[in-house]
Amino acid sequence: MLEKVIEVDHLRQTYDGRNFVVDDVSFYVSKGEIYGLLGKNGAGKTTTIRTMTTILPVHYGKVRILGMDVSENAERIRKRIGVVLQNESFDFASVERNLKVYGMLWDVPREVLKARIEEVLEVFDLSSLRKVRAMELSGGQKKRLQVAREFLHDMDLLFLDEPTVGLDPIMRRSVLNYIRDKARKGLTVLYTTQIMEEADYLCDRIAIMNKGKIVAEGTSSDLKAKYGDLKTIHVIISGELDYNSLKVKFPEDVIVDNDEIRIVSKNVEDILPDLIIYLKARGIRIERISVEESSLDDVFLKVVS
């Protein structure tokens, strides 16, 4: 039985007391695992992270981190976790000073800190920027500094809230590899992203969040088997459409939004001719039609509907 580093149990969170932006979320993460939280803007990923990192009090449910309840052991938990926030955060100083001060805040021994600063400057390609002031860095460079900083101190669990936003593809890959390397050495990672391939590459297990709920969860191969090689038919029509009969005719997931029909399926080639015949028989005009690779968005729509 693997040690559970994160246990979230029927968590519900609200900012205004009425809308639950995290709504009955349960999951666990085992030691050494990289767990991905995927979801669109506003899905509730950051709110979930804020709860796990002790910033937000738990409204309903239970959250245990490293075996401790977040409501009771916030300080003890914070000493053992690292957090890369989604929002920009840095000190008003040079890259090097940012790293030194951050290591000092974590009470990293001087010699260890020195070596680690050199390591992260190298890994995150910041060596040539060490004297540059943080607010003069580009967006991606700031993000790199923010992620690099978190690897200066020891920790058992690392939260990364969309850490690769703004990174170029080469840097993105090397950051992902670095994280994976740390996980192999026993670090547990909770990772959020909106990019499916990234989660696929990095994460042992993935949860897809939508509107505050986890709508799908599994290893990346589980999810791939379920949602892989999906395609989406988009049709723009004019004319009255009987949604229910369409639904009966095409039991695959059909979403109708005003005059737009979306069908997400693995075998669009079979469905497409039938759909055209079906629409033609009812005197509905097709204004536009297209078949596309499913985006993350389509997977969501499929999972939600």
Added chain:
Amino acid sequence: MIPPSLRLTARNLIINTDPGTLLFLIGLPSFYLIVLGLMFQALIPNVFFEGHSISYAQFLSPGVVAMQPFIAGSIGGSMLWSDRRWGMFEQLLVGPFHRIDYLLGIIYVSMIFSVGGAMLMFLVSYLLTGFVIHYVVNIILIILVLLVSSILFTSLFLVLSVFIRTIQTYNTVTMFIFFILDFASSAFYPINTRTPIGLRIISYANPLTYIVDSVRDMMFASLNRSDLIYVMIVVVLSALFFIFAALSYRKAKI
């Protein structure tokens, strides 16, 4: 192992302190001392104070010493602003600290600034009037009063930074409070029966009055029972403000 609050203090000194601005702000009251002190000294005969006859500039010097905790407090409050501005507030809240450590980190820095500023004021006052203090041991008492007052004013400004939405408003409110506290106090003139009743009430509702009065007694006279009461008032107010700051900062928007 260095306690977390001291690590945060060190960070605030390294990151959130701009030496030029700092020197300007804590040096500002020395202009009162030089300009007002010298100007009014020509108009006002010596002030009789607790059996001593002192010049107006001497009378004013405890006032400018006692302004230091206020100035240091406002600098402390603005540190919360810059931490929020650069996103470090939230980052520090998930850091390896107790929540109160963040407040202490700012209060300690204010204490350092306020004692440092007071020393600067003593220096200016000495150069101007040739007088520092009657009883050297009282220096320790003055430092204690300054430290406690730093808690009071830093807490006040931390509360303001939590509730005020924009930095412009924060600065305006700071200026406003600065004027009210400075001029409706015993810093510039003695509060006595000749003082208009309205001003007298405001002055005695003003913590700066008690700080100035106790510092003045510690500089020029021997201590008496009223000083003990003044110091008690300052201690109680500081404790209340600190609790208020600790509670309101839990609500701080990130």
